[in-house]
Amino acid sequence: MIIDVHTHINNYHEDRVVSLDDCLNKLTDTMLENNVDYSLVLSSYKVNEHRPSTKQVVEAISDRDNLGVVAGISYLNYTHRDLKEISDFLEAGLIKGLKFYPGYEPFYPNDIRFKVVYDMAIEFDVPVMFHSGDTYAPTGKVKYSHPLHIDDLAVDYPDLKIVICHVGNPWIKDCMEVVYKNKNVHADISGLVLGDFSDKFERYMKTEIEEMITYAGDPKYLLYGTDWPISNMKSYLKFMDQLELPQEKKELILWKNAAELFKIDVTKL
Numbered sequence: 001m002i003i004d005v006h007t008h009i010n011n012y013h014e015d016r017v018v019s020l021d022d023c024l025n026k027l028t029d030t031m032l033e034n035n036v037d038y039s040l041v042l043s044s045y046k047v048n049e050h051r052p053s054t055k056q057v058v059e060a061i062s063d064r065d066n067l068g069v070v071a072g073i074s075y076l077n078y079t080h081r082d083l084k085e086i087s088d089f090l091e092a093g094l095i096k097g098l099k100f101y102p103g104y105e106p107f108y109p110n111d112i113r114f115k116v117v118y119d120m121a122i123e124f125d126v127p128v129m130f131h132s133g134d135t136y137a138p139t140g141k142v143k144y145s146h147p148l149h150i151d152d153l154a155v156d157y158p159d160l161k162i163v164i165c166h167v168g169n170p171w172i173k174d175c176m177e178v179v180y181k182n183k184n185v186h187a188d189i190s191g192l193v194l195g196d197f198s199d200k201f202e203r204y205m206k207t208e209i210e211e212m213i214t215y216a217g218d219p220k221y222l223l224y225g226t227d228w229p230i231s232n233m234k235s236y237l238k239f240m241d242q243l244e245l246p247q248e249k250k251e252l253i254l255w256k257n258a259a260e261l262f263k264i265d266v267t268k269l
């Protein structure tokens with residue numbers, strides 16, 4: 001069983017418009033090729049012809065059992081209608097979590113402006129995911145996406161279930177301390193490369209992830225994710241394969257932790 005907690009259906013090649021259904025088909029075809037049973041699709045913090053809204057994604061995946069939606073939330077642009085829509089989706093069980101993009105947008109995770117949204121996540125018991133570490137675009141501001149800022153949030157909201165995306169890369173040691181210290185914090189390993197791992201980078205990341213597990217203990221907090229289509233699924237599974245971990249710990253990372261955290265019914269897969 002494999003659950004990918006971090007995929008996108010944004011079109012990153014903006015010279016042409018690709019339909020939402022084509023993007024979804026490409027995702028499910030790639031999952032099939034790589035024996036991935038379930039993926040979470042994270043919507044963006046902005047909506048345009050290359051980035052569908054949460055509502056569009058929710059509607060487009062409604063007949064696909066192997067996909068779930070995590071709703072992207074914008075710090076700069078939200079209205080009471082957006083909050084109402086998110087709350088309705090949560091109440092109807094149509095979204096599995098919320099995603100925030102510090103670094104891409106200028107805010108720290110513990111910003112009071114998001115208290116209302118975090119309270120919603122606690123009420124409906126869904127995790128909140130944070131972009132963390134390096135930004136794909138050089139226009140991002142990485143002081144906001146440093147994983148250390150998650151500690152404030154984790155301490156102030158002990159009932160909030162938090163995911164640090166990309167293990168805070170390159171600040172993986174900081175991420176490992178925040179995960180070790182706070183029971184309510186998880187991390188996903190997505191987006192560590194653009195495309196495929198080179199041999200050298202794979203060896204480097206192998207050491208980093210294994211050190212994290214040595215320090216923070218049994219990987220009950222670690223989640224498999226790719227950031228597809230930015231990172232390649234096949235290359236990611238090869239990366240998982242060469243980690244020196246017993247099979248039962250790999251299974252925690254590959255699907256068990258995710259199924260529990262996001263309440264994914266694996267009996268239906």
Ligand SMILES: [Zn+2]
Nearest residue numbers: 006008191227
């Ligand atoms: Zn991502």
